[in-house]
Amino acid sequence: MAETKTKPTTASVKEFLDEKAEGQARKDCDTIAALMEKVTGEKPVMWGPSIVGFGKYHYQYDSGHQGEMCITGFSPRAANLTLYVIAGSDGQADLLARLGKHKSSKGCLYIKKLADIDISILEELIRNSVSHIRTKFPD
Secondary structure (H helix, E strand, O other), X not given: OXXXXXXXXXXXXXXXXXXXXXXXHHHHHHHHHHHHHHHHOOOEEEEOOOEEEEOOEEEXXXXXXXXXXXXXXXXXXXXXXXXXXXXXXXXXXXXXXXXXXXXXXXXXXXXOOHHHXXXXXXXXXXXXXXXXXXXXXXX
């Protein structure tokens, strides 16, 4: 089985964000990082070369595939800020409906800028996702 590339590193979160985001996008990254740190109680750590992650959990699927991943995180990408907060938690669909301008996929939330969304709804979405993961994958 191939080894996952997305694992904690010692790379500097600040240097990564300084390189990948500027202006309002950089300020948005700082706000998201502070919010995720507040919700998880964990300091940010680089996961692989491009994800700022908070906390970690061990997962194992029925197929036997297993690994470790950050509980929540984000990455400034060229087109969007990508947030890893979609975990299938109860109430998630309602929160997404009230969030504001965004796109989502199976595990990711995509936003252009924080000004497009309701940050209090984002915080609730992060809390629900973190709680769901910690319940589904207890230590």
